[in-house]
Amino acid sequence: MTIPDRLLIQAHQLSKTYTMGTPVQQRSGTGQTVHALRDVSLDIAEGDFVAIMGASGSGKSTLMNILGCLDLPTSGTYHLAGEAVEGMDPDQLASVRNRRIGFVFQQFNLLPRTSALENVELPMVYSGIPSAVRRERAASALQRVGLGERMGHTAAELSGGQQQRVAIARALVNQPQLILADEPTGALDSQTSEDIMRLLTDLNAQGMTVVLVTHEADIAAWARRKLVFKDGHIVQDSCTEGARR
Numbered sequence: 001m002t003i004p005d006r007l008l009i010q011a012h013q014l015s016k017t018y019t020m021g022t023p024v025q026q027r028s029g030t031g032q033t034v035h036a037l038r039d040v041s042l043d044i045a046e047g048d049f050v051a052i053m054g055a056s057g058s059g060k061s062t063l064m065n066i067l068g069c070l071d072l073p074t075s076g077t078y079h080l081a082g083e084a085v086e087g088m089d090p091d092q093l094a095s096v097r098n099r100r101i102g103f104v105f106q107q108f109n110l111l112p113r114t115s116a117l118e119n120v121e122l123p124m125v126y127s128g129i130p131s132a133v134r135r136e137r138a139a140s141a142l143q144r145v146g147l148g149e150r151m152g153h154t155a156a157e158l159s160g161g162q163q164q165r166v167a168i169a170r171a172l173v174n175q176p177q178l179i180l181a182d183e184p185t186g187a188l189d190s191q192t193s194e195d196i197m198r199l200l201t202d203l204n205a206q207g208m209t210v211v212l213v214t215h216e217a218d219i220a221a222w223a224r225r226k227l228v229f230k231d232g233h234i235v236q237d238s239c240t241e242g243a244r245r
Contacts, residue, residue: 007043014078015035047209048224051213059233064182067180100177102168102176108187110170113154116147119170120141160192168200179208226240
């Protein structure tokens with residue numbers, strides 16, 4: 001008997017609408033309504049590696065914000081690791097983000113005059129983790145991404161690829177179940193992009209669930225599954241078998 005994969009993400013009929021216009025128009029309901037997501041249903045198993053693609057305005061970033069508990073859907077349900085997210089208040093959402101999700105962005109978002117070690121420690125400061133534990137876990141995360149010898153360097157002293165590795169280490173320190181990467185190679189050259197994707201692939205092989213947004217087909221080819229968005233809908237959901245591995 002085959003045991004089904006455990007689902008980390010369960011999204012059912014997610015919709016997101018925005019009312020555009022002046023505050024008066026928004027309050028009166030006369031502003032323009034934009035449908036960013038339209039009844040999107042999606043399951044992602046633990047340990048999967050998913051790439052999300054689509055043109056600007058297709059809905060992929062809106063979905064990423066909802067999956068990352070940075071925004072709530074207008075309607076529909078979203079369960080992350082069994083927790084119902086759609087009805088949470090801001091403090092509850094922040095708690096889920098801190099416990100379950102690590103974020104990696106295109107522009108690294110590091111403090112330039114702060115050491116790599118201290119940059120990686122930051123999420124744990126917000127969690128109230130003692131200083132000695134923070135330092136040990138941050139050093140371990142930097143070793144994991146191949147920057148053990150650079151942890152004392154400031155972000156400004158590191159290359160773009162090294163800064164992104166610091167950002168990935170920072171995403172790992174709270175031991176999340178999910179890495180959400182938004183255009184993680186968008187600011188990098190092709191060779192450095194390949195190095196970063198190989199690192200994410202290695203983390204996925206160790207059991208980490210990875211979901212990334214990208215415009216680049218060669219980056220999406222590293223994932224095992226590709227979702228393509230258009231006009232707020234998923235128009236393609238295909239298996240890539242990790243062609244670049």
